[in-house]
Amino acid sequence: MQSFKVLDHTADLKMEFSGENMEELLNASVEGLSIYLFEKTGEKIERTYKRKFDKKNEIDFFIGFLNEILYLMQSKKILPKLVLIKDDNVIIKGEKTEKKPLVEIKAATFHNAKIEREGNILKAVITFDL
Amino acid sequence: MELKKINDYIWEISPFGDMKVPGKVYASLKLLDKIREDESLKQVTNVATLPGIIGYSLAMPDIHAGYGFSIGGVAAMDVDEGIVSPGGVGYDINCGVRLAKTNLKYDEIKDKIEKIVAKMFATIPSGVGSHGAIPKLSKENLRDVLIKGSKWAVEKGYGKEEDIQLTEEKGAFEGADPEAVSKRAYERGQDQLGTVGSGNHFVELSVVEEIYLPEVAKEFGIFLGQVVVFIHSGSRGLGYQVCDDYLRILGGATSKYGIKLPDRQLACVPIKSPEGKQYISAMKAAANFAWVNRQILMALTEKAIMEALSISPKILGFELIYDLAHNIAKFEEHQFQGKKVKVLVHRKGATRAFGPGRQEVPVKYRKIGQPVLLPGDMGRASYLLVGTEKAMEETFGSSAHGAGRIKSRSQAIREGSSRNIAFELKEKNIIVMAEGKKTLLEEMPEAYKDVNEIAQVTEKAGISLRVCRMKPIGVIKG
Numbered sequence: 001m002q003s004f005k006v007l008d009h010t011a012d013l014k015m016e017f018s019g020e021n022m023e024e025l026l027n028a029s030v031e032g033l034s035i036y037l038f039e040k041t042g043e044k045i046e047r048t049y050k051r052k053f054d055k056k057n058e059i060d061f062f063i064g065f066l067n068e069i070l071y072l073m074q075s076k077k078i079l080p081k082l083v084l085i086k087d088d089n090v091i092i093k094g095e096k097t098e099k100k101p102l103v104e105i106k107a108a109t110f111h112n113a114k115i116e117r118e119g120n121i122l123k124a125v126i127t128f129d130l
Numbered sequence: 131m132e133l134k135k136i137n138d139y140i141w142e143i144s145p146f147g148d149m150k151v152p153g154k155v156y157a158s159l160k161l162l163d164k165i166r167e168d169e170s171l172k173q174v175t176n177v178a179t180l181p182g183i184i185g186y187s188l189a190m191p192d193i194h195a196g197y198g199f200s201i202g203g204v205a206a207m208d209v210d211e212g213i214v215s216p217g218g219v220g221y222d223i224n225c226g227v228r229l230a231k232t233n234l235k236y237d238e239i240k241d242k243i244e245k246i247v248a249k250m251f252a253t254i255p256s257g258v259g260s261h262g263a264i265p266k267l268s269k270e271n272l273r274d275v276l277i278k279g280s281k282w283a284v285e286k287g288y289g290k291e292e293d294i295q296l297t298e299e300k301g302a303f304e305g306a307d308p309e310a311v312s313k314r315a316y317e318r319g320q321d322q323l324g325t326v327g328s329g330n331h332f333v334e335l336s337v338v339e340e341i342y343l344p345e346v347a348k349e350f351g352i353f354l355g356q357v358v359v360f361i362h363s364g365s366r367g368l369g370y371q372v373c374d375d376y377l378r379i380l381g382g383a384t385s386k387y388g389i390k391l392p393d394r395q396l397a398c399v400p401i402k403s404p405e406g407k408q409y410i411s412a413m414k415a416a417a418n419f420a421w422v423n424r425q426i427l428m429a430l431t432e433k434a435i436m437e438a439l440s441i442s443p444k445i446l447g448f449e450l451i452y453d454l455a456h457n458i459a460k461f462e463e464h465q466f467q468g469k470k471v472k473v474l475v476h477r478k479g480a481t482r483a484f485g486p487g488r489q490e491v492p493v494k495y496r497k498i499g500q501p502v503l504l505p506g507d508m509g510r511a512s513y514l515l516v517g518t519e520k521a522m523e524e525t526f527g528s529s530a531h532g533a534g535r536i537k538s539r540s541q542a543i544r545e546g547s548s549r550n551i552a553f554e555l556k557e558k559n560i561i562v563m564a565e566g567k568k569t570l571l572e573e574m575p576e577a578y579k580d581v582n583e584i585a586q587v588t589e590k591a592g593i594s595l596r597v598c599r600m601k602p603i604g605v606i607k608g
Contacts, residue, residue, distance in 0.1 A: 008538045010168050011194055011201060054378075059394075067374055075318055075367060102568050104328040104608070106221040106370045110381070110394035111197030127197055129221050130329050130539065 004032030013105065013128040018121050022058070025115070025122050026065055026083040026090065033066075034080065037073055037101040042081030044095040049078075051090050058115045062124055065090060066108035074101055105130060131171050133162070139591040142186075143171065148390065149178040154186040156525075156591045161191055161583060164536055168195035170202070176392040177205050181400075182212020184466060184473060188525055190480045191587040192534035192579065196220075198395030201479035204528040207401065209461065209472045213389065214406045215398035216380060216413070218476030220457040221373040223413055224420035225364030227454055227481075227503045227531075228297070229514060230428055231350075232435070233447030234357040236337040236603065242439060244561050246335065247604040249438035251563040254333055254430045256326040256608040263324025263430060272316055275323070276308040279418035283425035288324075289450075293425060295492050297453040298482060299460075301421040307411030311368070312375050319368025319419055324426035326363050328565070328608030330532075330573060333431055334360040334505070336512055336600035343597045346498050346516050350451055352598050359435075359448075360505050360512060361427050364457065365420035372416045376409040401474055410459070417458060424453055451514070452492075452501040456481045456531035462490075464526050475526050483517035483529035483594045491517070502594045506533045506581025508562060508573060508605045509555055513585040513596055520592035529594040530585075533578040546571040555605075564607040573607060 007014040013036070017028040034041040049072065053064035072078040072092065080094035106129040115124045133141040133155065141162065143153035153174040157165055165171060170193045178187035183205050193202030198217030207213055239246070255263050264286075267275065275282045280294045280301025294301050326333060338356045341347045352358075365372075381397040383405045389398060399406045432448040439446075459476045466473075483502045484491050491500040499517040506512045521527050537545070551570040555562050564570050588594050 006540050008540060009195075010538050011196065011535045013539065064378075071314070071318075071371075100565070102566050103572075107374050109197040110377070110397075113394070129197060 004028050012130050016125050018123045020120055023085045025124055029066060030069060030080045030083055038079060038099050042079035042094040045081055045093045046095045047078060049092040052088055059113050062115060063108045070105050139587055143175060149175055151178050151183050151186055153178055155189040156191045158587045161587060165193055170195045170200040173200035177203055179392055180213055181389060182208040184208050190530040191584045192530040192532055194534045198393050199478040203478045204480045204525060205476045206473040206526045209401055209474055212401055212474060213398035214401045214410055214459060214474055215396055216373050216376045216409060217395045218478050219413060219459050220478055221370045222364035222457055223369035223372060224417035224455045225457040227505055228361045228424050229451045229503050230359045231449055231451055232357045235355050236357055237355060243604045246435055246438040247561045247563055250333060250431060250434040251606045253434040254326060256565055256606055263426060266321040269316060272320060273308040275422050276306055276415035276418050278302055279421045280425045283422045288426045288429035293450045296450045297421055298455055302418050303414035305411060306414035306418050308415050310408050310412035311372060311415050315368045315371035318371050322366040323423055324430060326608055327366055331363045332605055332607045334602050335604035336602050338598050339601045340599045346597045349498050350501055358600060359431055361424055362505060363423055363427060365416045368419050369416040372412050380405055454481050454503050477528055479531050480528045481531040482527055483521040484527045485517045485519040485522050502529050504530055504585055507575040507578040508602050509575030511581055512600045514598050515594035515596050517594055518592055525593050530588050533581040533584055535577055536579050537577040539572040542574055542577040543571045546574050560602050561604045569607050
């Protein structure tokens, strides 16, 4: 079961994402960022993007993914609906949107970034630079 | 963490653990109470562990928690032994502020502020991913921007030759390498010149309310009741991408140089390493982009005011006072322990504040010191200060850059959900226009520390002196 929440951070944005596995974690982050930026999630599949990320460790992989998603959302105006992990690739599916993001997120940072397993749940806490 | 009181405005953190130098915090007791609430002091000590840092890991009076470096952090690195860190510059490379003066007197135009702000809002693109101020640039044109900086804008008719002289670094770093900037960074920057962006970026009309140093104010061309303009923006998507690209490259190289980091966001490499040189060349290119951006924003603001009031450039008298970077790393020479040293000064949310006599200060201001810009929140005040000899001696010529947040954005939105910030500000004769209501809530005056306190502490500590206080009268935000 995937989910997200916004945590308090004085200057920037801190978010917690959770899911049962990495694929759910990626989808939770897409949902959380879509709602934070656009107040809605993607509904259609019009575009598909295939990307490879550094697999050195989970944090590098996840932050690489988040920065790619932010680029797609803010620069390419893509509202993602679904993320799949296939072999070495991450497949991002979504729709083109004309809606402007409400705020600008510069990047996901490594600062105090963590991914931990709590029982069956994988939890990630990430600070974004606004 | 123990803080040793040096005087009422300076506190020291003695080295512990891997710290190579002490930390030094410029704050009053009142500011210190707020500073202790977040992790900024821990970040000051983390920066003190970086190789080649000399003197102190410094914290300006507006310090608050960032990621890696604190916002308001200053660190000077020895050029031979030290490192360069993209985290010590930030994602918004050369985010900065410029202050321009006009011939307008507030009393004569106070009934037209709404009209001016509406015209500015219509003329100057703001908000997320905003574009359209100037046509999308070709790769070749953008390459020129990254090399020439402000000169490119002036050549294209955005501003005057004098503006270049009154911009830090004359609006262009030498040694910027457009080849060190990624294809994606080019793509993100192509249509963003002349855009404000979102968050705390703004264009603001202010009125000079109080003058503290009349002689210096006169040299800066400031008089009571005068309308002035602050512009706060940076390198937009191009800069964010350069930072992201190089955090990845440098993050992978840090261990190669045997550098142990307390925080991955402090990823760094020796200044003289191939990776370090490449990042510095790319950072310089992004900084040049930011100077062009603010130069164009100034030209758009001038056009908007002239059109709103149907006046000529001569009557408006729009002239740059100064343009300053506050997210930057710069090679500078300083006196340290009686010797001249060459250092790379990282200023992350801190502004240069050179005192009299320095060659880097425009000839026009060299006898008095450089203008130091301290914008506050959109409801209270902003300050113009002047750099001092003491700043040269103590902070590698650095000072505070703003008010600093005290409320998180989500807290501000929660607390302000039933408020109409634009209406409240209008009651105080401040006209505000923004792309979204959310921005206004996030940027409400109470979300920031009182800039009056920051300015006073800065002056009492001696690292800049107040020249005048200005009150906002019209603001556009993303």
